[in-house]
Amino acid sequence: MELRLAEVFDSLRNAKAVSAEPLCAYVYDLEGLRRHAERVTASLPEGYELFYAVKANSDEPILRTLAPLVKGFEVSSGGELAWVRAHFPDTPVIFSGPGKLDSELDGALEHRVECVHVESQHELRRLATLAERRGMVQGVLLRINLAVENLSETSLMMGGKPTPFGIPDQQLEECLALLQGQAGIRLQGFHFHLLSHQLDAHAHLQLVAAYLAQVSAWCRKYGLDIGQVNVGGGIGINYRQPDRQFDWTAFCAGLATLPERHSLPGVAIRFELGRHLAASCGYYVMEVIDIKRSFGKTFLVGRGGTHHFRTPHAQGHSHPFHILPFEEWAYPFPRPQACGEQVSVVGQLCTPKDLLAFDKTIESARCGDLVVFPYAGAYAWHISHHDFLRHPHPARWYLPVEERTGIGPDA
Ligand SMILES: Cc1ncc(COP(=O)(O)O)c(C=O)c1O
Missing domain, CATH: 2.40.37.10 (Lyase, Ornithine Decarboxylase; Chain A, domain 1)
Incomplete structure (x- = not known):
């Protein structure tokens, strides 16, 4: 960096x-951004993909610099979706975020969002109804709020405890049952974003390993055939000690040899990073x-x-x-x-x-x-x-x- x-x-x-x-x-130093993003993507091992979480900075020149380097953009509102689509009609977009309106879900269908990260059973039902109305099948990931053993906390926790984000893992079975009757929805996999401000590469690797182990256990238990796991964003910036930043190179080396990766052959593992790319x-x-x-x-x-x-x-x-x-x-x-x-x-x-x-x-x-x-x-x-x-x-x-x-x- x-x-x-x-x-x-x-x-x-x-x-x-x-x-x-x-x-x-x-x-804003676009040349610096390009060089940094190139290094970040070049270090990722095969089978891992990078999206940019545009909420971190949605300025058009920033998006334009990143667009050729990342797999796509992650948006978290109808406003971000409309902004991204106005400038990047063909870039893959994935749609996260709590409290989505019907109009936003319908916008996701209209704008051919690749994947909606569903936050609740109510949202799932509404999306399924809207998709059926349009005669479409929408790919979804279930965003799961997962209880992780020995989770090392950061200053910004979005899960692993009671929060408004995602579907608590205890409700997964109900959710899978609900999905079975929905012609307008195709389950593509799972999404996790438990924390931000992670500065410890080893701790983050363990967290990704825990996600992957859990997903492969679910796939076995429920006979699921999925295409991707989105492991969120959350890599921090060390503002207090700027010369001690998150060790992305060591993290990627760890990803390449992660044993849990082998339990999900052919499944794409996605990151949606904001702060680490743009700060x-x-x-x-x-x-x-x-x-x-x-x-x-x-x-x-x-x-x-x-x-x-x-x-x-x-x-x-x-x-x-x-x-x-x-x-x-x-x-x-x-x-x-x-x-x-x-x-x-x-x-x-x-x-x-x-x-x-x-x-x-x-x-x-x-x-x-x-x-x-x-x-x-x-x-x-x-x-x-x-x-x-x-x-x-x-x-x-x-x-x-x-x-x-x-x-x-x-x-
Ligand atoms: C669902 C989700 N994904 C990705 C991000 C991006 O996180 P970060 O900027 O920490 O990488 C956030 C940030 O709040 C988020 O809520």
Whole structure:
């Protein structure tokens, strides 16, 4: 997960040179995204497939960069489905998410969604009725909330305990019985997404192994013939210790030799990753507009805030950042600065919750310098409350994918 800071900093220098106002921006590095996604897909062993969970970042240039590299897109609402289909009429799409409306299920049929991940028996019945009405047969995966022994928990659990997500494994038999009478539905397999923010490759491998062992036990017990198991997303980003990221290479090496894999010959194993694919291509940038000292603490006040970049508040972490210095200073009085001290980075909102980073020792920051937050490509702009206080939205731009010459290691 290589960050191309030099390229991002260059584009910020260019933008600041022509900006009349203090800068506030998202920069997305599409070339970095392409390289990262290529590495991720190239490491996957045979029989494993990768979908992109578009909820992480559904910007069209992001989708356009990923489309040729992934097997398809995972959507979680009618809005995401319509957006994806408007831009990518032929890309395979799978449809997850709780609380689907009839209109969304019908949209899935209309838009030829490859597979609907069904969340409840009620949803299954409604989908079957709609499919029959259209004279169609819709492929489904049952999303199962599975009790896993010795499940190592992360900070964001969607299953393995009481949650509104998926069908509890105790209800599987009932569900299979219900499926038997449904001409409009074909069971293609099972779906699991028990957690997000997984940083431990070994623990995640054990979780995938537990899914596969369970599915092959069900196939034997109920005489099922399935085509795929979707093992969800959930690979985390280590925001607290950015130099210690999830070891994707070791994880894939483990997948290649997973004994449980052999119990499901010919069954495709699917991932639908969001954060792991998109986080590292995005940067949120705030110009320092004030530096304040209050009760022994130093605050860098940046242009923007958590209404643009909610990720640190949503996850409760201090987000890593870089200071990009600028020499220009337009005023006749001394430039406020912080040197060799601990600072917190805050935004322009009238709430103490507008905190993006805290207790971080920096070498130097001055008013007019830029604070650059990496790992802001996923669940960042798209989960933020943009219009709180009616500050303007940040500028947003994309560093383009580089032309390939046909020569060299990347070609
Ligand atoms: C069903 C499902 N699949 C995939 C994802 C993507 O997860 P991540 O971004 O952690 O990879 C999510 C995220 O909430 C999800 O709910």
